[in-house]
Amino acid sequence: MIEWSENQIHAFRKTLLDWYDVNGRQLPWRQDHEPYHVWISEIMLQQTQVNTVIPYYQRFMTEFPTVSDLAAAPEAKLMKAWEGLGYYSRARNLQKAAKQIVNERGGQWPKTVEGLQELAGIGPYTAGAIASIAFNEPVPAVDGNAFRVFARLLEIDLDIAKPQARPIFEKIIERIMSPDRPGDFNQAIMDLGSSYMTAKNPDSAHSPVKAFNQAYIDGVEMQYPVKSKKPKPVKVSYYGIVIRQNDQFLMQKRPSEGLLANFWTFPLIAEDDVLALSKTPELVTDEERLNLLEQLIRQEYGLHLRLVPMGAKPVKHTFTHRQWIISLLSAEVAPDADLSFFPGKWLSTQELNTIALPKVQEKLMQRLVNTK
DNA sequence: AAGCCGTGGTA
DNA sequence: TTACCAAGGCT
Structure with missing residues (x-):
């Protein structure tokens, strides 16, 4: 210098x-x-x-x-x-x-x-x-x-x-x-x-x-300037569960700390958590994968769902240090289903237009419109 | 100290 | 698509 x-x-x-x-x-x-x-x-x-x-x-x-x-x-x-x-x-x-x-x-x-x-x-x-x-x-x-x-x-x-x-x-x-x-x-x-x-x-x-x-x-x-490089975002795969009744979506509130703290999103389930249910995760077929996912949702939330994959490609969203790859699935839930173990609530499209949503959730909802 | 924390623009 | 950047702060 x-x-x-x-x-x-x-x-x-x-x-x-x-x-x-x-x-x-x-x-x-x-x-x-x-x-x-x-x-x-x-x-x-x-x-x-x-x-x-x-x-x-x-x-x-x-x-x-x-x-x-x-x-x-x-x-x-x-x-x-x-x-x-x-x-x-x-x-x-x-x-x-x-x-x-x-x-x-x-x-x-x-x-x-x-x-x-x-x-x-x-x-x-x-x-x-x-x-x-x-x-x-x-x-x-x-x-x-x-x-x-x-x-x-x-x-x-x-x-x-x-x-x-x-x-x-x-x-x-x-x-x-x-x-x-x-x-x-x-x-x-x-x-x-x-x-x-x-x-x-x-x-x-x-x-x-x-x-x-x-x-x-x-x-x-x-x-100049001399600047060391930062690591690439780590890829994390999720299943996004779209549960809709008439004008409402069953939404999940994110934890009060960490990425997108306190924001509402579709329920997101890590693919790793699903595969962890299998003794041979590397051999799981698409069909078994779906069954395992339904099993996890039953165990964690007490919800008995039949999931249907939506669209072809997953939604990708990159943060500074994470890349989310989200495969959307839709499900119906019985009108009298017990939601007491589910960490979230029904939100109307009206409410969803009023509250702040993170960009990744907007992408997911946009995909919904496009695949209908 | 180094990882966490969003999004949009550009090459 | 990937990579990196853009008036950082917190832990």
């Missing part, structure tokens, strides 16, 4: 901010520096693209205009507002933090990076963003953009996937950033990172800071 002189640092600040003053993006959350606005946008933007966030942010501000409104909101309404954004613990933490501010702090925001990180869902990046943008504190906001931009500018060889890299980048950026305009500096770095200095197809030849971009100058831009 290289180091800049004081003169270079001053020149970089001026070049960056001059560019930002003219070319900075106009975004809904940049109309003012209200901590509430900065906060909501920063949480939504975690691992999520700007274009995806914009409509969510606008609806959110209409429904929950202030931190008090958010603190007092029914959780179902909040989840409906977040539906489709993913990483749903962000929404739950959002309300936790809103309650912290309203109930424990008399509506007062913590105004320092340290204080902000005491709020649920606010880590080092988001705390730096809020502190610098809303409270003008000269602290870096090191997100993926900042890692990438500074790794290239200075040819920093640290693996940005490793936690130790963060404090080192923070120290480097602290020295470089504009002490009088910290919020604008941090946002300018993000705009740079999402325009000229993107991960895949950067356009450094036209970048306002190309003269400062050592990796570009040396023709090794694509070697």
Whole structure:
């Protein structure tokens, strides 16, 4: 890596901010520096693209205009507002933090990076963003953009996937950033990172800071940032059981922790659990498989079902670390069936249109429409 | 430290 | 299709 002189640092600040003053993006959350606005946008933007966030942010501000409104909101309404954004613990933490501010702090925001990180869902990046943008504190906001931009500018060889890299980048950026305009500096770095200095197809030849971009100058831009790879999603096969009576589906609520916590889906049964009932799982035929599945449902839920496979191909849905492969089967259940052992309830199509559903459930329901 | 936690877009 | 990315935080 290289180091800049004081003169270079001053020149970089001026070049960056001059560019930002003219070319900075106009975004809904940049109309003012209200901590509430900065906060909501920063949480939504975690691992999520700007274009995806914009409509969510606008609806959110209409429904929950202030931190008090958010603190007092029914959780179902909040989840409906977040539906489709993913990483749903962000929404739950959002309300936790809103309650912290309203109930424990008399509506007062913590105004320092340290204080902000005491709020649920606010880590080092988001705390730096809020502190610098809303409270003008000269602290870096090191997100993926900042890692990438500074790794290239200075040819920093640290693996940005490793936690130790963060404090080192923070120290480097602290020295470089504009002490009088910290919020604008941090946002300018993000705009740079999402325009000229993107991960895949950067356009450094036209970048306002190309003269400062050592990796570009040396023709090794694509070697930065150094980032170790993550493991592939693990494939998991399920049977999705569609039990319909007139206008209702028998739905199952997911556990309160873990993937898609508390969301409603069709009952999902892991193929592994079904095959575990066989002494020779590798020899199970399709017909036996169906029998084993019906047996498991009898044992676990006390439901006597006759299952009929639906459609040809299973529904696939990929999360960050899992790929679900779901084979749909339909069944009828007797009107007087005992549902006391079944961990779920009947939901009408009306209700299903009202509550928040995860994308994978919507895919399953879509498949239902297509195979009818 | 490394795995968990969603979704949509792009090459 | 696969692979990887996009303004991370929590455990």
